[in-house]
Amino acid sequence: GESVGLHLPTLSVQEGDNSIINCAYSNSASDYFIWYKQESGKGPQFIIDIRSNMDKRQGQRVTVLLNKTVKHLSLQIAATQPGDSAVYFCAENPSGTASKLTFGTGTRLQVTL
Amino acid sequence: DAGVTQSPTHLIKTRGQHVTLRCSPISGHKSVSWYQQVLGQGPQFIFQYYEKEERGRGNFPDRFSARQFPNYSSELNVNALLLGDSALYLCASSLEQGRNLAFFGQGTRLTVV
Structure with a gap:
């Protein structure tokens, strides 16, 4: 079936550097994407979202880029901090509602001092 | 404002038992x-x-059922528990069925022994 996947299962980044987490999606009908951060023992926490009519969206220290041509999504975290250490998921909505999301397996971000 | 709340936080059940998980959006x-x-x-x-009606179902067996109450809280029921049902069960709420962001609770950690 169609799914959202991630290129790198684990990413190690030095504190202060920028992080880039990538995600490939396969459902060309998806028109809404969300990045979530999940810390150990907690539920997924919203980071940033983007609709398919946009290529880029910026938040506080985070930027999401969407390339519909190659069905690729990325999350950029500027000046990565130890508190950014977590598993990051991208999710898509293949059905047109944000309430039914398809998640990938996640990328673990490890921030080293 | 309280976020999405789930209860219980942890639960241990025996194979074949039934479990009810609760969520307040x-x-x-x-x-x-x-x-x-x-x-x-x-x-x-x-x-x-949404509005107390099932609007979508994933690829799960009929042992899984749910309902939503007039106050929009919800219960997830799982019958005849299997070892493979051990997981973190997450509840997410969104404003309406449309293209709106889903916010997650902390989850209920279910262990089936």
Whole structure:
């Protein structure tokens, strides 16, 4: 079936550097994407979202880029901090509602001092 | 404002038993979705309820059922528990069924022994 996947299962980044987490999606009908951060023992926490009519969206220290041509999504975290250490998921909505999301397996971000 | 609240936080059940998990959405949110997250994987969609009606169902057996109450809280029921049902069960609420962001609770960690 169609799914959202991630290129790198684990990413190690030095504190202060920028992080880039990538995600490939396969459902060309998806028109809404969300990045979530999940810390150990907690539920997924919203980071940033983007609709398919946009290529880029910026938040506080985070930027999401969407390339519909190659069905690729990325999350950029500027000046990565130890508190950014977590598993990051991208999710898509293949059905047109944000309430039914398809998640990938996640990328673990490890921030080293 | 309280976020999405789930109870209990942890639960241990024996194979063959039944379990009921509870979720209270964010105040004003009318849509509740349930997800199962097996260790090391991304959340998998189980159900969506909106205005007390089932609006979507994932690829889960009939042992899984849910309902939504007039106050928009929700219950997830699982009958005849299997060892493979051990997972983190997440509830997410969104304002309405449309293209709105889903906010997750902390989850209920279910262990079947």
